[in-house]
Amino acid sequence: MARLFFIFGIIFLFIFCYTPVRSNDQEGHITVDISNKGLDFLKDLLIEKAESSLLPLYLPKIENAVTIPIMGKVHKVLSNITVDRIDVISSNVRTSDNGIHIAVSGATANLSMNWKYSYSTSLVPIAVSDQGSATIGVESMEIGLILSLKNLQGSFKLSVLECGCNVKDISIKLDGGASWLYRGLVNAFEGTIISAVENAVSKKINDKIIKLDSVLQSLPKEVPITSIAALNITFLDDPKLSESSLDLEIDGLLSAKDETLVSNHYNKTLQPSFSCKEVDKMVGVSLHEDVLKSASTVYFEAKKMNWIVEYASDRYLLNTSVWRFIVPQLYKLYPDDDIKLNISVSSLPTIKFGKQQIDATIPFDMVIDVSDAGEIIPVAGISMVISASIFAEISGNTVIGSVKLNDFSMSLNWSKIGDLHIRQVQLVISTVLKTVILPYVNAQLSKGHSLPVFHGYKLQDTQIVCVDSWIVFCSDVVSAKKFSLA
Numbered sequence: 001m002a003r004l005f006f007i008f009g010i011i012f013l014f015i016f017c018y019t020p021v022r023s024n025d026q027e028g029h030i031t032v033d034i035s036n037k038g039l040d041f042l043k044d045l046l047i048e049k050a051e052s053s054l055l056p057l058y059l060p061k062i063e064n065a066v067t068i069p070i071m072g073k074v075h076k077v078l079s080n081i082t083v084d085r086i087d088v089i090s091s092n093v094r095t096s097d098n099g100i101h102i103a104v105s106g107a108t109a110n111l112s113m114n115w116k117y118s119y120s121t122s123l124v125p126i127a128v129s130d131q132g133s134a135t136i137g138v139e140s141m142e143i144g145l146i147l148s149l150k151n152l153q154g155s156f157k158l159s160v161l162e163c164g165c166n167v168k169d170i171s172i173k174l175d176g177g178a179s180w181l182y183r184g185l186v187n188a189f190e191g192t193i194i195s196a197v198e199n200a201v202s203k204k205i206n207d208k209i210i211k212l213d214s215v216l217q218s219l220p221k222e223v224p225i226t227s228i229a230a231l232n233i234t235f236l237d238d239p240k241l242s243e244s245s246l247d248l249e250i251d252g253l254l255s256a257k258d259e260t261l262v263s264n265h266y267n268k269t270l271q272p273s274f275s276c277k278e279v280d281k282m283v284g285v286s287l288h289e290d291v292l293k294s295a296s297t298v299y300f301e302a303k304k305m306n307w308i309v310e311y312a313s314d315r316y317l318l319n320t321s322v323w324r325f326i327v328p329q330l331y332k333l334y335p336d337d338d339i340k341l342n343i344s345v346s347s348l349p350t351i352k353f354g355k356q357q358i359d360a361t362i363p364f365d366m367v368i369d370v371s372d373a374g375e376i377i378p379v380a381g382i383s384m385v386i387s388a389s390i391f392a393e394i395s396g397n398t399v400i401g402s403v404k405l406n407d408f409s410m411s412l413n414w415s416k417i418g419d420l421h422i423r424q425v426q427l428v429i430s431t432v433l434k435t436v437i438l439p440y441v442n443a444q445l446s447k448g449h450s451l452p453v454f455h456g457y458k459l460q461d462t463q464i465v466c467v468d469s470w471i472v473f474c475s476d477v478v479s480a481k482k483f484s485l486a
């Protein structure tokens, strides 16, 4: 169970990390809703990245020749024009039916360049030239971007619907040469510089989106979750964009690695009826109970649901001497020997998400082995059914769980030591369950599984809500650095 829990944490993290989507009417088993608050967070992240990744931005050389009275023909060249700094002051993001709109309403930029002029006239037949450098400050720049996010064969197709850049005002400062004299000349280039900046910024944004798109499309459709299980992260449908959120649908079922899941035995699911908007969180990830069912199927089929419970200091019950009065014939045959319980899940567990907990009914086969002079001797086989509830909680960045035993029944399957008083054996087994196994499992689960930090970001104030057949995680995301300072 600790294992299932772990899987579950990983799934959550994975999705969180890749933040994927939805469209034809197919319903995923995992849905991700990113609220406006979450989109805002992503936008800030994106802009922070863009501010540095767009740079340095090289503009093409600008040159022209003008004929000025008396001076004659003057040849001017602006070269090595480089945008080396962009600061975004304010921006906003919103979604609509046709895409994701990002508007940068105030940005400044700094450019550097080299300038040069030369002329010769009939009055001054010797060629005159001068050169120097200049810095240009872009005082106000606006950028508008509309992105479309579609499903392409299970991956995302990100494309630019519109991208515009508008520079309002620039200031030019020359260094070197007789700069004061030629300032006027350079200023004459203002319009050309403005449109060069506008074109270069738009083009670079387009190029970056194309790159990002190819990254998105190359993301694997299946990710390994544990050594034997892989999660299908095929996106179903187009992302659903509304005014207040971006919703994604993911297949979300687990299968054994390198095997295709026959997913038709999973019924179509309804959407979760709970939305994280109610609790004002950045992101909501909903897992359908089929995700856990598929995980338990993989583990069951791989015969990984098998445990040996044996003697340990807190397990004094696992000794035939303790069973002496309950199963006297066992003690007679194997006095003072260790008992080992070989427990394996005998058929697929039933998993149901209840209110605030996960209910599981698990059928087990248990073989009672005694360890006599180093030899393991099976003495009896018991079939049992345990029904338990699992509770999950996220505290800080750690997933913590606990298990409560609801019901327990057993019957004797076979015995090599004659008739057993099954009611009495049941008493011992249930004592072992309650005093040894459950406390052990709970101790493991209460240690919690700490969620790794992804690219410097982690979850904060995560809430878990179970509704119908869904478990919904609502969370905020914060920078791990800020988090640790707090």
Ligand SMILES: *[C@@H]1O[C@H](CO)[C@@H](O)[C@H](O)[C@H]1NC(C)=O
Binding pocket: 080, 082, 084, 112, 114
């Ligand atoms: C071109 O500009 C870059 C960045 O401002 C600078 O590092 C480089 O030295 C310049 N090259 C020339 C030839 O001026």
Ligand SMILES: *[C@@H]1O[C@H](CO)[C@@H](O)[C@H](O)[C@H]1NC(C)=O
Binding pocket: 085, 108, 109, 110, 136, 137, 138, 139
């Ligand atoms: C960038 O330009 C702005 C004006 O647009 C100016 O105030 C600022 O000092 C410049 N920064 C650098 C590093 O040159």
Ligand SMILES: *[C@@H]1O[C@H](CO)[C@@H](O)[C@H](O)[C@H]1NC(C)=O
Binding pocket: 222, 232, 233, 234, 251, 255, 259, 260, 261
């Ligand atoms: C993953 O899910 C998609 C859509 O439900 C399905 O077509 C595909 O076969 C699945 N892949 C595997 C490996 O199960």
Ligand SMILES: *[C@@H]1O[C@H](CO)[C@@H](O)[C@H](O)[C@H]1NC(C)=O
Binding pocket: 265, 266, 267
């Ligand atoms: C799917 O739905 C049908 C009808 O509601 C039900 O009989 C069947 O047990 C369901 N299957 C699963 C795997 O839940």
Ligand SMILES: *[C@@H]1O[C@H](CO)[C@@H](O)[C@H](O)[C@H]1NC(C)=O
Binding pocket: 311, 319, 320, 321, 336, 337, 338
């Ligand atoms: C089982 O219990 C008996 C009696 O308490 C003890 O002598 C023996 O060492 C125990 N066996 C093991 C393997 O601990």
Ligand SMILES: *[C@@H]1O[C@H](CO)[C@@H](O)[C@H](O)[C@H]1NC(C)=O
Binding pocket: 308, 342, 343, 344, 365, 367, 369, 376
């Ligand atoms: C436990 O039982 C299973 C089947 O019931 C068997 O395959 C396995 O070998 C047993 N393991 C041990 C250590 O006895």
Ligand SMILES: *[C@@H]1O[C@H](CO)[C@@H](O)[C@H](O)[C@H]1NC(C)=O
Binding pocket: 346, 365, 381, 382, 383, 413, 414
């Ligand atoms: C009875 O025991 C046999 C052998 O250990 C096992 O294969 C079978 O599954 C058990 N039957 C039941 C109903 O548990």
